[in-house]
Amino acid sequence: MTTIIAFIFVFGLIVFFHELGHFLFAKRSGILVRDFSIGFGPKIFAYRKKETQYTLRLLPIGGYVRMAGEDGEVVELKPGYRVGLILNDDEIVTKIIINGKDQYQDVQPLEVSGSDLEKELFIEGYEEYDEDKVVRYQVASDAVVVDGKIETIIAPYDRVFQSKSLGKRAMTIFAGPLFNFILAIIIFTILAFVSGSVPSNDPEIGQVMDNGAAQEAGLKQGDEVISINGKAMDSWQDIFSTVEKSPNKELDFKVERDGKTQDIDVTPKAEKAQDGTSVGKIGVAQPGSDSFWTKITYGFTQTWFWITQIGHVLGQMVTGDFSLNMLNGPVGIYTSTQEVVSYGFLTLLNWTAVLSINLGIVNLLPLPALDGGRLLFFLYELVRGKPLDPKKEGMVHFIGFALLMVLMLLVTWNDIQRAFF
Known part of the structure; x- marks a missing residue:
């Protein structure tokens, strides 16, 4: 049980910091973040604050930040739809109800003749009591579309990921690995002050x-x-x-x-x-040192040391001096964590910092479906002057993700063989 708790703590912390980087830079860039999720699979806990839902899921093996424009969610109101509108005191639409109108009071019925929920932000159509006259309503930039129990905040074009400058998009993606390095620096610095002295x-x-x-x-x-x-x-x-x-x-x-x-x-x-x-x-x-300056800088020097060490291993992959045993999947990390736990909490913290650096570096690899792969497409856009066709880019990421899953299965099977056979 101790190992399970330690594993969840380690993975949860490094995934949280990684996604926090994406989240904070997306918010800073004005991007609508629909979901901040730690874990995959069924929901354990969900909490909505303003426009973002914060979710904790069952499997602690990853996480994601779902941004408007990346999720494929397009709110489309076709002519002929009969909807209900909730208006504020200024006659601006705050809710568009597709299904479940009976659950609301003071609903303004409307048969849609046209709408634009991305740029001009309006909806128009025929009211129930006057089907010959078209009325037009302005829609709030944070209006909600209700379809039964599902509520979706509309995403005006200036709030979607693709509308932002290349620099803001790149920083939003790079921020995930960056925050993994920041977490490592924080942990190593804490360890330096707790231990009293640090290696010199x-x-x-x-x-x-x-x-x-x-x-x-x-x-x-x-x-x-x-x-x-x-x-x-x-x-x-x-x-x-x-x-x-x-x-x-x-x-x-x-x-x-x-x-x-x-x-x-x-x-x-x-x-x-x-x-x-x-x-x-x-x-x-x-030798060790207990000087204040050494302790302050230890987080940076130790983080750089592990970056170079992990970089050396990745270099062996390129040169061919590499075997599958050099990689660890969730099973391998779990068995390693089991051993680390026996040495105490401070050793577990050190292990967390090393794993955080590893996650940051791996995510920066220029491979499809990873942050580094997306940054590579941004570089292509910078050189070419315009982005690659979204459908083609999506296909590349899909194929890359499928190949990564195959590699993960191979690594996991290899971990199981090493641990139990």
């Missing part, structure tokens, strides 16, 4: 382990490493990489201790890595 990339020796090569050679915590074998060390990563590449090879450490420089010979011990290769280890930890 300074070229120093951290904690020295008992019986390690460093202790045997005489290295001490706080030693500043100037060079190794004459090569300048500018960061902890430089030290780590040099040692790792030198199993059983004597290294000349030039260090500064208490204002004095000295040379210390250290021979890294050989240990087997996960890929079976031999790497050098000297038994020291990465």
Whole structure:
């Protein structure tokens, strides 16, 4: 049960932030957002505030922001329709009732002869008591069309996604991955302040382990490493990489201790890595820092570190050095979360940040049905001067989504085999 709760927490948080990015930038651009949904499948909870319905659904494996102009909902009132109108004190239509007129009082019946609910915002027709005279009513920009129990807010053209400038559309789509990176920065920053100190990339020796090569050679915590074998060390990563590449090879450490420089010979011990290769280890930890500035910047530096790491894995996909085992679907993430939970809540938060970065990067891939694919179409529009035909673009996204679902099924089946067989 703990793992299930943790899984829902992790997925729910990263999906919420992703969709929140789309939502906030859509609102800022003046786009009508019909639905902000976390999860897929049957509704668990739904709440409407003004023009947006906020929904929580059963399956916590995604979410979406449904914007006007993207959902295919077109309110069309054909001539001959008999509707009921609700008017405000200024004789402006606030509700157009197609079915269920008996549930409302003070309904103005009308046989529609024409309407425009996108640009001019009017409806006209024949009133019940005078079928020879056409009357015309102005329609409010937030008027609601009622069809039985279904209520749909009309979407004037200036409120639909396609009506906005290319820059606003692009930022609305890019904001989802952007907010995943922001979530990671927030989490890593919180972890930095809670833990008291954070890993530093300074070229120093951290904690020295008992019986390690460093202790045997005489290295001490706080030693500043100037060079190794004459090569300048500018960061902890430089030290780590040099040692790792030198199993059983004597290294000349030039260090500064208490204002004095000295040379210390250290021979890294050989240990087997996960890929079976031999790497050098000297038994020291990465140095830590408890400075306020380091803690503030840790969220950014750690986020960038994971972006580069995940980018390296994606690079292997391009070069061909890739296998299906390098991908995790929901089942794989669940089993990994089960292991992470055992290490405590702070480790779970760190895992959440890494997954959030991963979701942000994957969504930026230039593939159909992903945010990156849509941004690629915007780039095409920028270069060409006009957008691709919506039907053609929709077909590309549909095919891309179908292929992604096939890949997801393969990854999920692979996860199941690894977890249970």
